[in-house]
Amino acid sequence: MKKLVIVMCALVMAAAGIQLANAQTAVPSYNFGDHKSSTLATKAWKALEEKNVDAVVVYTNKCIELYGAEAAKMQASLTELPSGDDQKVFSYWALNDVATCLYIQGEAYFRAKDKDKAKLLFERVVKEFSFGQTYDPANKAFWKPADAAADKLNMIEKNLDMDFGNMSSATIVSKMWESLNAKNLDLVIAYNAKLVKVYGETAKKMQAGMTEYAWESPDKIHSFWALNDVGTGTFILGEAYRVAGKNAEAIAAFKQVVSDYLYAQCWDPNGWFWKPAEAAQQKIVELESAK
Numbered sequence: 001m002k003k004l005v006i007v008m009c010a011l012v013m014a015a016a017g018i019q020l021a022n023a024q025t026a027v028p029s030y031n032f033g034d035h036k037s038s039t040l041a042t043k044a045w046k047a048l049e050e051k052n053v054d055a056v057v058v059y060t061n062k063c064i065e066l067y068g069a070e071a072a073k074m075q076a077s078l079t080e081l082p083s084g085d086d087q088k089v090f091s092y093w094a095l096n097d098v099a100t101c102l103y104i105q106g107e108a109y110f111r112a113k114d115k116d117k118a119k120l121l122f123e124r125v126v127k128e129f130s131f132g133q134t135y136d137p138a139n140k141a142f143w144k145p146a147d148a149a150a151d152k153l154n155m156i157e158k159n160l161d162m163d164f165g166n167m168s169s170a171t172i173v174s175k176m177w178e179s180l181n182a183k184n185l186d187l188v189i190a191y192n193a194k195l196v197k198v199y200g201e202t203a204k205k206m207q208a209g210m211t212e213y214a215w216e217s218p219d220k221i222h223s224f225w226a227l228n229d230v231g232t233g234t235f236i237l238g239e240a241y242r243v244a245g246k247n248a249e250a251i252a253a254f255k256q257v258v259s260d261y262l263y264a265q266c267w268d269p270n271g272w273f274w275k276p277a278e279a280a281q282q283k284i285v286e287l288e289s290a291k
Helices: 002-024 037-049 053-076 086-090 093-111 115-128 145-158 169-181 185-208 218-222 225-243 247-260 276-289
Strands: 134-136 141-143 266-268 272-274
Touching: 037 053, 037 093, 053 093, 086 093, 086 134, 093 115, 093 134, 093 145, 115 145, 141 145, 141 185, 145 185, 169 185, 169 225, 185 225, 185 247, 218 225, 225 247, 225 266, 225 276, 247 276, 272 276
Parallel strands: none
Antiparallel strands: 134 141, 266 272
16 A cells, blocks of 8 residues: 555656646747737847847747738839838838848847858848838838848858847947947948948938038937938048048048038037037048148
């Protein structure tokens, strides 16, 4: 009888151990919300920020599974990038979100140093969903996952380690400051190229509509975000060239700040705005007098 009791206890303990092991190795559960493509993309962005590659893959794959076919149909119906009012661009919701999710998954693998998987995903964005667009709510503007993916493919080919973050102009400028401080001219050039490619046209439109510096309030100044960031980025480019001893290139970049982005302003974390064009003009004087 005692032996039977011992055996039964052992079996119970073994079963409990199996259940505990299963609980410890259980696959995490994921909340897909309302299963909308936009919801899945939002959750994927959050997972990317949290460096949770597994969650990124789950959310992006679910979006591609549910909406990939519709995205492909939308892509096939287009011969050029949708433009016009925002609602027209948003009408291609499946194409936009699937392209975005593929890019996010590629970015997750890229940051995890798995360049082979990242390359395959970036190539899919470029080849299959080239007309997709991603909305940046902070800047109220669209950017193109296919363009960003092409840049990433170029980076992989050249073995450049770059991170565009959420692709906002402010993030790219922040990366340019970091690269300048690290005296990495190649990265400054690459980040500036992306900044101008995505936001240069908007910056020049803002500049063309101005006759003086914005001054009414900090919010008013920040409303010219593209002009401010592209002007600042071009100034950083000049500084990077100057630090590298490439004075002719530095002067050219500084002159571009003055000619193309005259009314740009840059926020200093210490609590004030400074004017890149004024700083650039001073740099030009210094460099030309040193010839």
